[in-house]
Amino acid sequence: MESFIEFFTFQYPNIKYVVFGTVLLSISSAVVGCFTFVRKRSLLGDVVSHAVLPGICIAFIVTGTKNPFYIIIGAFLTGWLSIVVMDAITRNTKIKEDAATGLALSVFFGVGMLLLTFIQQSGSSAQSGLDTFLFGKAAALVGKDLWAFSVVALIVLTITFLFFKEFKLLAFDKEFAKIIGLPIGQLEMLLTSITVLAVVTGIQAVGVVLMAAMLITPAAAARYWTSNFLMMIVTSSVFAAFSGVLGAYVSYAVPSMPTGPWIVMVLSIIAILSIFFSPTRGIIVKVIKRISIQRQLLEENLLKALYKIKETNSNGVVSIAELAAKRKFSERQLQVGLSRLKSEGYLEHKNGNWILSAEGIIKGKRMVRLHRLWELYLTEYLRIAPDHVHEDAETIEHVLTPDLEKRLEELLDHPKVDPHQSVIPK
Amino acid sequence: MNAFYIILTGSLVAVSCALLGAFLILRKMSMVGDAISHSVLPGIVLAFFLVGSTDSVWMLVGAAALGVITTFLIEFFHQKGQLQTDASIGVTFTWLFALGVILVSYYAGNTHIDQDCILHGEIAYVPIDLFYTASGEPIAPRPVIMLSFLLLVIVAFISLFYRQLFITTFDQAYAQSIGMSTNTWHYLLMGLVSLTTVASFESVGAILVVAFLIAPAASAYLITNDLKMMLIIGSFFGILSSILGYWLAYFLNGSIAGAMVTVSGLIFTLCYTYSILKRKAISH
Numbered sequence: 252m253e254s255f256i257e258f259f260t261f262q263y264p265n266i267k268y269v270v271f272g273t274v275l276l277s278i279s280s281a282v283v284g285c286f287t288f289v290r291k292r293s294l295l296g297d298v299v300s301h302a303v304l305p306g307i308c309i310a311f312i313v314t315g316t317k318n319p320f321y322i323i324i325g326a327f328l329t330g331w332l333s334i335v336v337m338d339a340i341t342r343n344t345k346i347k348e349d350a351a352t353g354l355a356l357s358v359f360f361g362v363g364m365l366l367l368t369f370i371q372q373s374g375s376s377a378q379s380g381l382d383t384f385l386f387g388k389a390a391a392l393v394g395k396d397l398w399a400f401s402v403v404a405l406i407v408l409t410i411t412f413l414f415f416k417e418f419k420l421l422a423f424d425k426e427f428a429k430i431i432g433l434p435i436g437q438l439e440m441l442l443t444s445i446t447v448l449a450v451v452t453g454i455q456a457v458g459v460v461l462m463a464a465m466l467i468t469p470a471a472a473a474r475y476w477t478s479n480f481l482m483m484i485v486t487s488s489v490f491a492a493f494s495g496v497l498g499a500y501v502s503y504a505v506p507s508m509p510t511g512p513w514i515v516m517v518l519s520i521i522a523i524l525s526i527f528f529s530p531t532r533g534i535i536v537k538v539i540k541r542i543s544i545q546r547q548l549l550e551e552n553l554l555k556a557l558y559k560i561k562e563t564n565s566n567g568v569v570s571i572a573e574l575a576a577k578r579k580f581s582e583r584q585l586q587v588g589l590s591r592l593k594s595e596g597y598l599e600h601k602n603g604n605w606i607l608s609a610e611g612i613i614k615g616k617r618m619v620r621l622h623r624l625w626e627l628y629l630t631e632y633l634r635i636a637p638d639h640v641h642e643d644a645e646t647i648e649h650v651l652t653p654d655l656e657k658r659l660e661e662l663l664d665h666p667k668v669d670p671h672q673s674v675i676p677k
Numbered sequence: 678m679n680a681f682y683i684i685l686t687g688s689l690v691a692v693s694c695a696l697l698g699a700f701l702i703l704r705k706m707s708m709v710g711d712a713i714s715h716s717v718l719p720g721i722v723l724a725f726f727l728v729g730s731t732d733s734v735w736m737l738v739g740a741a742a743l744g745v746i747t748t749f750l751i752e753f754f755h756q757k758g759q760l761q762t763d764a765s766i767g768v769t770f771t772w773l774f775a776l777g778v779i780l781v782s783y784y785a786g787n788t789h790i791d792q793d794c795i796l797h798g799e800i801a802y803v804p805i806d807l808f809y810t811a812s813g814e815p816i817a818p819r820p821v822i823m824l825s826f827l828l829l830v831i832v833a834f835i836s837l838f839y840r841q842l843f844i845t846t847f848d849q850a851y852a853q854s855i856g857m858s859t860n861t862w863h864y865l866l867m868g869l870v871s872l873t874t875v876a877s878f879e880s881v882g883a884i885l886v887v888a889f890l891i892a893p894a895a896s897a898y899l900i901t902n903d904l905k906m907m908l909i910i911g912s913f914f915g916i917l918s919s920i921l922g923y924w925l926a927y928f929l930n931g932s933i934a935g936a937m938v939t940v941s942g943l944i945f946t947l948c949y950t951y952s953i954l955k956r957k958a959i960s961h
Contacts, residue, residue: 293763294708301884344952346702350895353707354945357888361938364884365925368932460715461778464771471764507782512775519772526758534757 254504268397269499273456273514275397275404277465277491280453282411283446284466285484288474289422292348295334296466298356299450300459302333304363308370319399323451330447333359360459396455403452407445411484418442419480457511464515465491472522475529494518549588551618551649552578554597557607558615562674568604616676617656621648623669624659630670631663637670682818684923687937689824690877691915693831694889695897697870699907702894703846708763709751709867710890712770714874714883716747718777721875726784737875744871747773748864820876827876831869835908842866843904885934889915892941896948914944 261267280296287295303326310325311317333355340351411418417438420428429435446466454462469487477483498514527534556578561567571585580588589605592598597611607615625644629635651659660666669675701707717740724739747769754765835842845852845862852859870890877886897910922937929936 288761288764291761291763293761293767297711297767340949343956344899344949346895346898347705349705350702350707350891350898353711353887353891354895354942356711357884358892358938358942358945360884361888361935362942364935365929365931365939366935368935369929372930460774461771463767464775467764467767468771471760471768474760509778509782512778512782515771515775516779519768519775522768523772526754526760532759537757 255500258500258503266499266503269503269510270496272397272400273495273499273510274492275400276453276456277469277495277514278488279404279407279449280462280465281469281487281491282484283407283442283449284468284470285473285480285487286418286422286442287446287466288470289480293467293470294352294463295446296450297460297463298333298337298352298359299330299447300454300462301356301363302359303327303330303451303454304360304459305329305366306363308363308366311370312366326451326454327447329359329363330451331443334443334447400452400456403448407449410441410445414438414441415481423480457514461511461515464518468515468518468522469494472518472525475525475532490518490521494521546591548649549580549584550592550595550597551614553580553585553588553592554607554611554615555618555622555648556580557598557605558612558619561607561612561615562619562676567606568601569606570604574605618648620676621651621656623673623675624656624663624666625651626671627663627666627669627675628659640670680923680927682821683933684919686818686820686824687881687919687922687933688916689821689828690873690881690886691889691893691919691937692912693824693828693873693877694886695893695911695915696831696835696908697866697873698890698894699897699904699911700842700846700866701870701890702898703904704866707891708766709748710870710874711887712751712766713744713747713867713871714878714886716770716773716777717741717743717871717875717878718774719743719780721878722777722780722784726780737872740875740878741868741871743773744874745864745868748867748871823876827873831873834865834869838862881937882934885938888938888941889918892938892945893918896941896945899945899948899952914941918944 257263258266261270284293284296287293306325306327306329307322308325309329310321313325314321337348337351337355340346340354341348346354417428417433420433421435421438421442425435428438450462450466453465457465469491470483472490473483473487476486494514494517497517498510498512501513502508502510525533528536530536553574556574557569560569560573560577574580574585589598592611593600597608597614599606599608622644625647626637626640629640629643630637666675698707698710701710720739720741720743721736724735728735750769751762751765754760754769755762758765760768841852841857841862844855845857845859849859873890874883874886893914894907894911896914897907901907901910918937918941922940923933925931925940926933926936
């Protein structure tokens with residue numbers, strides 16, 4: 252609790268740097284991540300973050316210093332080059348995007364590793380610490396880093412704001428953007444540049460591997476809560492900022508814990524919760540919907556079968572064996588379905604046999620009626636042979652509304668019997 | 678002798694990867710290989726701390742389990758959660774990797790299994806890690822024995838089930854219509870990819886595995902249309918990358934794995950140029 256108060260009242264300047272740094276970084280990554288997400292190129296961030304290594308090394312070899320300015324320029328150039336290479340491979344050969352992605356990622360990183368070890372073996376003392384660019388040091392951010400993050404975040408957000416409409420069009424309908432005369436090439440270059448910029452600066456805080464998550468995960472999570480692109484950007488930024496703060500807090504409260512992985516952990520938990528619990532696209536909602544539909548189908552089919560038996564045997568007392576002979580139900584379905592119908596008042600149970608209640612008769616009759624009306628409609632209007640209409644009617648009977656039922660009846664001129672000469676009940 | 682063992686290890690990894698990689702590329706699942714190579718980290722860490730030694734079978738088991746879990750999660754988020762494939766891969770492997778790093782930090786501030794180790798590996802140490810007979814005679818480096826065994830399994834798997842792999846790779850709908858379980862073959866293939874990643878990571882590092890899964894097979898894919906030829910040429914490119922890579926590293930005094938990847942990248946560049954020139958020649 253003490254650390255909580257210390258942390259959130261920014262008692263030490265370092266806390267402020269870390270929090271603002273990670274929040275700015277998280278937000279700018281999330282914003283560019285939304286664009287790569289909707290362009291279905293989420294793994295671009297992964298490629299760029301691996302591809303900066305050779306650039307960092309070359310910048311060091313050429314200039315001989317670890318000046319962040321040169322290092323970032325070097326990183327930016329090879330990061331950019333990796334995307335160009337990837338695009339060239341997918342455009343000019345039969346190799347698909349996934350293989351081109353993996354290829355660019357691993358080869359650039361491999362070359363970088365060769366260069367890095369080459370530098371390390373060369374014995375230059377200035378090289379030590381070059382690899383912190385790769386593995387991140389979010390907990391050790393200082394004022395200078397905050398400055399760099401602010402500038403980058405500002406550039407990324409301003410460009411996104413100015414070209415929002417164009418980028419959106421590019422992301423969703425490239426062909427249309429081309430037709431209305433937008434400079435596609437330049438816009439793509441700009442979008443790629445801010446993506447690379449966000450990645451290059453972000454790596455220093457969270458490391459190569461986790462940088463990919465900073466782009467992908469907030470966008471993926473936000474997609475489950477909105478279908479509006481602007482809202483998606485806002486939502487993902489909120490998720491990202493929240494994770495940034497929480498990640499920084501965890502590593503403040505428990506000093507042995509790294510910041511970057513905790514930011515990604517929080518982000519991932521948000522994303523996984525969204526996948527399960529989103530009210531529109533979530534897995535849980537879909538499972539519930541499917542179960543309730545299955546339940547409805549089972550109940551309606553049971554009532555229909557019971558009503559059909561009642562048509563031939565007017566006392567309406569039906570045994571389980573009769574019901575099973577009429578239509579194929581599993582034992583579990585019979586048990587669960589019948590007892591549920593009973594508790595809903597559609598059925599009565601007497602000496603091991605089942606009888607339809609008044610309400611049950613109405614509902615069962617309606618199902619049979621809809622089924623036969625539809626069969627008749629198919630034979631009359633679509634000229635389908637009477638022995639081919641049953642399957643279709645089995646499906647549609649659960650969907651027809653009372654309104655449609657009325658119109659069907661009028662269209663068929665209040666028919667008495669279906670194509671199989673069974674009476675259509677009133 | 679050291680050079681021989683290092684090149685042999687590289688070649689064993691390269692051939693195993695090229696064979697599996699050909700199927701990954703054709704199934705458009707190359708990035709799943711990349712994902713697995715990162716997400717095995719928590720499995721390795723847990724196995725290490727639960728059993729307490731680095732050279733146990735448990736690390737293999739832990740990592741292979743995580744590999745299969747990764748594959749499953751990617752499919753699950755994609756199919757049940759309706760998350761697009763690229764994002765599903767990205768979310769899954771970064772999450773598991775973050776979990777792995779957190780576990781490392783939790784168990785011990787600084788151990789020698791860190792993300793450095795999993796990304797880099799160190800093939801130069803292979804010859805030291807010897808396997809002894811009961812009487813104490815050295816036979817061969819342990820990774821060489823393990824990787825040879827793995828390669829045998831992969832070759833046997835592909836030659837025995839070539840037809841099934843072929844059909845499920847090129848025509849899923851047909852495979853299903855003749856009653857084949859495409860899922861079974863998907864998970865079997867991914868299981869082998871996980872095993873390969875895990876068996877190779879100590880000696881060559883995750884990035885070399887990813888590069889060897891994709892680069893040789895992709896290079897071969899550019900110069901042939903025949904799956905069998907692709908498997909053979911891919912393996913050949915893999916071996917070539919190991920040999921030339923070793924000597925490149927020797928001259929530059931740099932990372933051997935990095936140099937092998939660099940050479941495989943150069944081979945790809947050559948094949949790429951060849952395919953472009955050939956296409957131009959045809960269109961003229």
